[in-house]
């Protein structure tokens with residue numbers, strides 16, 4: 072039987088569309104499995120093979136659970152607010168709503184080719200007012216709980232996107248979206264108190280089955296450090312005593328402090344700068360200010376700074392320390408003042424060298440060299456015994472030394488223990504059009520007033536121009552009709568908030584909406600939350616390690632604390648798939664696919680030429696799913712050949728034993744061994760090697776002309792249906808006369824695996840002619856007759872002059 076890819080795949084896709092056999096059952100109906108993909112942004116360029124990689128992977132596990140009888144929720148939706156749709160609107164004059172709808176239609180058409188068991192009745196779209204009504208509702212709950220506040224603060228501003236950005240959206244000083252160097256700008260913002268949840272976000276990581284790598288990235292981003300705040304004192308220019316609190320994570324090095332450094336914008340700088348240094352300090356501050364607002368990175372190698380003319384006292388040593396201002400100290404971290412320990416800190420060392428300050432040693436470590444003035448020649452940041460530290464000499468610096476020194480500081484009132492986080496509050500407003508309006512009203516009399524819940528959603532109005540204004544106001548500010556409203560509290564004239572939410576707002580909670588996406592009077596139903604959540608398996612790209620995955624965890628923790636959901640972590644298991652790379656003819660490098668590099672593979676073309684099953688299987692075969700893998704046409708070709716060979720073998724009724732005949736015991740063992748390997752490897756997220764197991768099985772079946780019982784046949788075909796659902800559905804229907812939906816996920820009998828089989832190579836005059844599966848340890852007498860049968864046509868009419876037999880490996884006939 073010829074395999075007509077288009078006809079057969081078309082037939083099954085049509086059927087699944089008309090009558091989805093894997094449709095999600097009602098809440099509460101049996102064991103559940105919630106399998107979630109990171110929903111896509113429906114971009115104009117359509118689905119790419121990278122999407123396929125994640126979606127096929129999740130579909131495999133959704134299908135296994137479905138065949139195991141679970142109630143499976145495997146939904147799909149659209150994360151559709153964001154800049155690209157807006158930029159398209161600006162360029163082509165199409166309303167973002169229109170452009171988005173068009174892109175979604177394309178994505179949906181393409182997604183149907185994957186043959187995944189999505190339940191399309193669960194579809195959500197973050198730009199649908201029915202959906203964002205609840206995105207706004209959640210914001211109001213945060214606002215009412217005091218977790219959202221308005222602030223005029225210096226924030227990261229992208230001069231190209233013309234909007235403020237969250238810290239998480241800035242990588243190495245550049246806008247995450249467009250790569251432009253960000254600037255610092257003071258803008259009125261709405262900010263969420265994610266820092267209130269820093270410790271909870273850290274603690275929760277310990278309960279999650281996520282990769283260590285992603286957990287470490289979140290831990291580093293939250294950046295908890297334990298240390299001490301120590302008070303150094305100085306005199307103001309008016310003679311008053313001024314306390315200079317210093318935050319340090321290395322109190323053990325306090326005997327090595329040789330100067331203090333303040334952030335140039337620190338509020339106390341004016342009070343301590345002496346008259347003759349004032350001009351120099353002022354010039355330096357202006358220079359730093361203009362450098363930062365132009366978006367230039369501080370050049371970390373070249374330390375700059377200015378002396379204030381004042382000195383502080385080290386509370387431990389009573390030594391006098393010069394106070395500098397320098398831009399390598401940031402006002403936002405710690406107290407904005409550091410105690411500089413050049414002997415044991417790299418940046419302090421560079422500054423000390425530039426300004427010719429002492430670099431004394433207080434920790435003994437390997438390879439430390441001092442110059443003639445007893446200054447360290449290199450900074451040493453490792454651990455070791457304290458030296459030159461008075462009563463603390465001899466203690467291990469970072470552990471006991473640190474502890475004892477803090478104890479002393481606390482006891483003598485020089486300071487206290489502290490915990491600090493690197494995490495900053497989340498800048499939540501954007502000065503752009505295509506986002507959820509923030510549901511707040513500004514009233515001159517009442518201040519900021521939330522839009523009453525029964526007036527939600529605040530629908531995003533149409534505008535004539537989508538261009539960002541660049542003034543810190545969104546284009547919404549120009550629609551006077553919309554902006555001017557009445558205050559819900561005093562009914563006086565008031566103005567709507569014109570900032571919109573960031574593109575992350577909709578994706579922070581979409582997984583709560585899928586179980587009942589059209590619920591009208593509430594965002595979700597409690598019963599659905601108890602039954603479906605948390606998500607059992609979440610699959611998506613690693614690029615969301617911090618942004619989406621941190622924000623969504625924060626949302627869920629807040630909703631939990633406010634009593635809206637019964638769990639406080641949304642995603643129990645997370646798997647991050649790697650990217651698909653391809654050789655670019657232009658650069659000669661294997662790179663991420665992109666139009667500009669000319670190395671994009673369009674999945675539509677591959678489905679057209681090779682079929683969906685071949686693409687599905689190749690995406691899984693190309694390498695371990697967590698790694699970036701290179702697309703190779705030859706690999707795809709190999710999978711096509713395997714599938715055709717499989718079809719030829721399995722569509723031939725001759726592979727089945729006639730009814731009543733008994734399956735050979737070795738064949739049964741071989742099938743069970745395959746099931747064990749296949750399932751084991753999938754359980755460990757190794758679909759690539761699971762496919763190898765299928766290839767080995769097919770080789771053995773072909774080479775030794777195995778005949779299968781209906782039961783064994785069904786096991787093999789149902790197992791492979793998670794990879795190649797179209798072909799396997801067809802085989803189950805045409806050969807077995809049943810439907811995949813009535814089959815169950817095959818199991819294996821471990822008892823049958825105890826005594827394993829061996830594959831014996833059968834050669835005639837040194838040429839491989841057949842493979843023979845035998846019980847391990849079979850003797851030559853047992854093997855030879857069967858082997859002769861298999862290679863009958865090469866032996867016929869010849870005289871066997873020699874037989875070589877190697878147990879479990881080979882039998883070789885020499886003939887003439």
Ligand SMILES: [Zn+2]
Nearest residue numbers: 229232246249
């Ligand atoms: Zn940008």
Ligand SMILES: [Zn+2]
Nearest residue numbers: 514517558561
């Ligand atoms: Zn009012």
